[in-house]
Amino acid sequence: MSLAIVEERQRSVSHPGLSELIELERVIADGARDLDASVICEVAVGGRRFPVHAVTLGNPSTEVPAVGFFGGVHGLERIGSAVVIAYLRSLVMRLRWDDTLHRLLESLRLVFVPLVNPGGMWRGTRANPGGVDLMRNAPVDAIERVPFLIGGQRISAGLPWYRGAENAAMETESAALCRVVEEELLARPISIALDCHSGFGVLDRIWFPYAHTAEPIEHLPEMHALKTIFEQTYCNHRYVIEPQSRQYLAHGDLWDYLYLRACAGPGRIFLPLTLEMGSWLWVKKNPRQLFSRDGIFNPSVAHRQQRVLRRHLSFLDFLARSAASYRRWMPSEADRPQCRTRALALWYPGRER
Numbered sequence: 110m111s112l113a114i115v116e117e118r119q120r121s122v123s124h125p126g127l128s129e130l131i132e133l134e135r136v137i138a139d140g141a142r143d144l145d146a147s148v149i150c151e152v153a154v155g156g157r158r159f160p161v162h163a164v165t166l167g168n169p170s171t172e173v174p175a176v177g178f179f180g181g182v183h184g185l186e187r188i189g190s191a192v193v194i195a196y197l198r199s200l201v202m203r204l205r206w207d208d209t210l211h212r213l214l215e216s217l218r219l220v221f222v223p224l225v226n227p228g229g230m231w232r233g234t235r236a237n238p239g240g241v242d243l244m245r246n247a248p249v250d251a252i253e254r255v256p257f258l259i260g261g262q263r264i265s266a267g268l269p270w271y272r273g274a275e276n277a278a279m280e281t282e283s284a285a286l287c288r289v290v291e292e293e294l295l296a297r298p299i300s301i302a303l304d305c306h307s308g309f310g311v312l313d314r315i316w317f318p319y320a321h322t323a324e325p326i327e328h329l330p331e332m333h334a335l336k337t338i339f340e341q342t343y344c345n346h347r348y349v350i351e352p353q354s355r356q357y358l359a360h361g362d363l364w365d366y367l368y369l370r371a372c373a374g375p376g377r378i379f380l381p382l383t384l385e386m387g388s389w390l391w392v393k394k395n396p397r398q399l400f401s402r403d404g405i406f407n408p409s410v411a412h413r414q415q416r417v418l419r420r421h422l423s424f425l426d427f428l429a430r431s432a433a434s435y436r437r438w439m440p441s442e443a444d445r446p447q448c449r450t451r452a453l454a455l456w457y458p459g460r461e462r
């Protein structure tokens with residue numbers, strides 16, 4: 110029996126029911142020549158231990174820009190992990206023949222944590238095995254009123270959107286994610302993050318901070334410039350790009366927390382994005398899905414899953430290319446005020462000054 114077959118058997122024995130983790134480890138093995146992989150933490154659940162893998166590619170110099178791709182923060186949203194792993198696989202395969210990708214990676218760092226919450230995914234829960242919603246777990250409180258429960262709560266781990274106990278350390282998974290972001294993204298002058306989720310509404314949305322306040326972020330001009338070049342390049346795209354605060358406010362948002370950390374360092378630009386794949390349409394087309402194991406958070410029909418994976422890969426690739434070429438599109442100091450006014454008119458009408 111070949112070594113590859115032995116390894117494949119080991120993967121399915123150690124991660125039963127976690128097809129995303131099995132596929133991720135397959136990709137890591139296939140890409141061993143071009144990538145570095147590490148286990149950033151381990152999660153114990155039901156007598157098992159699951160690794161949280163981080164994968165890095167490209168130039169390790171802290172002078173070059175970086176993009177981080179994250180998925181599976183919520184255990185129910187398997188499609189988020191699937192999108193990130195599909196992009197990583199396509200890079201690994203392209204590195205075997207594509208000179209332009211090798212050249213791109215000379216001026217870019219890429220970081221992947223495709224399955225942040227394997228314990229939750231294994232159990233089929235949004236929260237981690239401790240009952241904590243990792244996306245409500247950061248030490249940042251909303252300044253304004255948040256919606257009951259969904260905005261984050263400390264009543265009980267038995268209810269959804271639990272933030273964790275007051276003054277407790279962050280959960281293992283969220284602390285590990287923050288470490289990777291600080292070391293790989295915030296250590297660089299320019300970085301972008303994309304965290305892939307599913308489940309909100311019928312449209313695909315790309316959200317940026319803040320979630321803890323309705324105030325605009327400092328780097329609104331850069332966010333607007335990124336949106337502009339994306340729309341000019343992909344004029345048929347179907348994303349709604351907006352600050353999360355336009356939909357609802359929440360406590361404990363990891364990306365608000367990390368964005369604020371980034372702003373504490375001088376001259377650093379960090380643009381964190383969350384992709385919220387609208388899943389309600391998948392359910393409308395197939396109402397039986399309401400009762401399936403994957404519920405409303407994942408496409409349940411193979412062709413729909415393929416379409417979702419196809420649709421988003423170009424956005425992930427766009428982020429890699431735009432980060433590498435940031436000098437060509439980020440507004441200059443002189444252009445920032447005008448860019449900001451335009452962004453305020455679009456996203457914060459009535460506050461243009």
Ligand SMILES: [Zn+2]
Pocket residue numbers: 183186306307308
């Ligand atoms: Zn989510």
